[in-house]
Amino acid sequence: MNKSLKRLATMQRIQVTGLHLFYSKGYYNTSVDDILKELSLSKGAFYYHFDSKEDFFIQIIENLLVRKVYGMLIQPIEGHDHTLTMIADCFEDALETAVHNELDYGFVLSNFINEFNGRNENIMKHLNEILKVWEVNLVSAIQRGKFNGHIDRHVDAEGVALYLMSAYIGIRTLMVETAPAARKYRFMAQLRQYFKSLEVKTTSH
Amino acid sequence: MNKSLKRLATMQRIQVTGLHLFYSKGYYNTSVDDILKELSLSKGAFYYHFDSKEDFFIQIIENLLVRKVYGMLIQPIEGHDHTLTMIADCFEDALETAVHNELDYGFVLSNFINEFNGRNENIMKHLNEILKVWEVNLVSAIQRGKFNGHIDRHVDAEGVALYLMSAYIGIRTLMVETAPAARKYRFMAQLRQYFKSLEVKTTSH
DNA sequence: TAGGTATCAGACCCATCAGTCGGTTTCGCC
DNA sequence: GGCGAAACCGACTGATGGGTCTGATACCTA
Structure with a gap:
C-alpha cells in the first residue's frame, strides 16, 4: 500500500x-x-x-461528523419543492436510523454540545459551526417554501428553523432510553401537525 | 446549633x-x-x-433537582384552566430565568441526561423518574384542556407532551451559547403558533 | 467536668490518564 | 541490498481522582 x-x-x-x-x-x-x-x-x-486528544477530536468533527450531519440532515432537503414535506421526511429518516442503530451518528451533535458547553471553547467553536450550517440551510429551505407558495409568507423562517432544531435535538435525547420507536411515531405526528399550521391558508373557507 | x-x-x-x-x-x-x-x-x-460520589449525586437529584423541576415546570401548570396558555407562560418563565442566570438549574436535566445516557444506569433511573413525572403532568394538563373544551378533542395528549418536552430540552441546549434572549423570543413565538393548531376549531367559518 | 460521640482534617493508597521518548520495525527507493 | 524516513511500540512520567484511615476537635450529656 x-x-x-x-x-x-x-x-x-x-x-x-x-x-x-x-x-x-x-x-x-x-x-x-x-x-x-x-x-x-x-x-x-x-x-x-x-498532536493531542483535543486535536484528534477536532479532526473527527471535521472528517466524520460534518459529513454525517450533512448527508443526513442537510443534503436531503436541498433543492426541492414541497419544503415542509421534504423536511418531515428527512427528520423521519434520521430518526428511523436512530431507532434501529443506537450508534448511528445521526445527531451525535446534541450529546457533544452538552458535554463541551462552557467547558471547551475550542471544540464548541467547531460544533457550533455545524449547527450554524444546519440552521442556515433550514432557513433557506423555508424561505424557498415561502417563495414557492407552499409556506405562508408571514412565518418567521429563522424562528421555524430554530424550533425545528430544538425539537430534533430534544427528541433525540428522549429517544435514547425510552421507547424510541413509539416516541418517534408520536413526535413525527406532532411535527406534521405543526407544519400544517405553517402552510398557506388557501383553503380558508 | x-x-x-x-x-x-x-x-x-x-x-x-x-x-x-x-x-x-x-x-x-x-x-x-x-x-x-x-x-x-x-x-x-x-x-x-x-458513601460515594455517585451516592452523593443521587442525593442531589432527590433533594435539589426534583424540587427545582417541580417548582419550575410542574407546579405552575397544575389545576388551572386555559391549559395551553399556562404551559406557554410556564415555559416562558423558565426560559427567562435561563436567559438571565446561566446556572438557573431550570433544566439541568437535559445536560445530565445526555451525560449519563447509556453510561450510568443507576443515575439514569433517577433522572428518568423526574422526566416521567413531568411527562405525566403534561399529559394530564392537556387532557384537562380537552375536557374543558380549550383543546381539540382529537389531539394526542401523549404526543403533545412528548413534543413539548423535546422542544424544551432542545431549546435549552441551543440557548446556552448563542443569543439566548433572541432565541427564547423566537422559540416562544413558534410554540404559541403550534399551540394555536391544537385549539378547538370553533371559529371554523 | 469527664467521657463519649458526632464532625471534620489531611496524609496516604492505588488506579487511571494524557502525553513523552528512545527504540524497533516496515516500507519506498536508488 | 542497503539507506533513510515513515510508522509504530511500549515503558515511563507527572498529575489527578476516588476512596480509606488515623487522628484531632467540637459538642452534647450525665
Whole structure:
C-alpha cells in the first residue's frame, strides 16, 4: 500500500473507533488507551498521527461528523419543492436510523454540545459551526417554501428553523432510553401537525 | 446549633455547591476535591456524610433537582384552566430565568441526561423518574384542556407532551451559547403558533 | 467536668490518564 | 541490498481522582 494512503487509512481507523467510543461513553470518559486497545495500537501510533486528544477530536468533527450531519440532515432537503414535506421526511429518516442503530451518528451533535458547553471553547467553536450550517440551510429551505407558495409568507423562517432544531435535538435525547420507536411515531405526528399550521391558508373557507 | 441540624446544614452546603459545579463542568469532569476546595472542607467531611460520589449525586437529584423541576415546570401548570396558555407562560418563565442566570438549574436535566445516557444506569433511573413525572403532568394538563373544551378533542395528549418536552430540552441546549434572549423570543413565538393548531376549531367559518 | 460521640482534617493508597521518548520495525527507493 | 524516513511500540512520567484511615476537635450529656 502507498505510504500516504496507509497513513490516511490508519488515521481513519482511529477516528472511526474514536467517534464510536466518544459517542457511547463521552469524550472525557473515554481514554486514548481505550481507543487504542480496541484497535490493538500503541500510544506511539496515536501521537505520531495526532498532536493531542483535543486535536484528534477536532479532526473527527471535521472528517466524520460534518459529513454525517450533512448527508443526513442537510443534503436531503436541498433543492426541492414541497419544503415542509421534504423536511418531515428527512427528520423521519434520521430518526428511523436512530431507532434501529443506537450508534448511528445521526445527531451525535446534541450529546457533544452538552458535554463541551462552557467547558471547551475550542471544540464548541467547531460544533457550533455545524449547527450554524444546519440552521442556515433550514432557513433557506423555508424561505424557498415561502417563495414557492407552499409556506405562508408571514412565518418567521429563522424562528421555524430554530424550533425545528430544538425539537430534533430534544427528541433525540428522549429517544435514547425510552421507547424510541413509539416516541418517534408520536413526535413525527406532532411535527406534521405543526407544519400544517405553517402552510398557506388557501383553503380558508 | 442542634447536632442533627448541623449535619443537615453541612450536607446541604455540599450538595448545593456540588450541583453548581456538576452543572457547569459536568459530573465526570468535576472532582470531589473541586467541590471541597470551594467550601474549604476536607475529604473526611465529605465521606463522613456520603458513601460515594455517585451516592452523593443521587442525593442531589432527590433533594435539589426534583424540587427545582417541580417548582419550575410542574407546579405552575397544575389545576388551572386555559391549559395551553399556562404551559406557554410556564415555559416562558423558565426560559427567562435561563436567559438571565446561566446556572438557573431550570433544566439541568437535559445536560445530565445526555451525560449519563447509556453510561450510568443507576443515575439514569433517577433522572428518568423526574422526566416521567413531568411527562405525566403534561399529559394530564392537556387532557384537562380537552375536557374543558380549550383543546381539540382529537389531539394526542401523549404526543403533545412528548413534543413539548423535546422542544424544551432542545431549546435549552441551543440557548446556552448563542443569543439566548433572541432565541427564547423566537422559540416562544413558534410554540404559541403550534399551540394555536391544537385549539378547538370553533371559529371554523 | 469527664467521657463519649458526632464532625471534620489531611496524609496516604492505588488506579487511571494524557502525553513523552528512545527504540524497533516496515516500507519506498536508488 | 542497503539507506533513510515513515510508522509504530511500549515503558515511563507527572498529575489527578476516588476512596480509606488515623487522628484531632467540637459538642452534647450525665
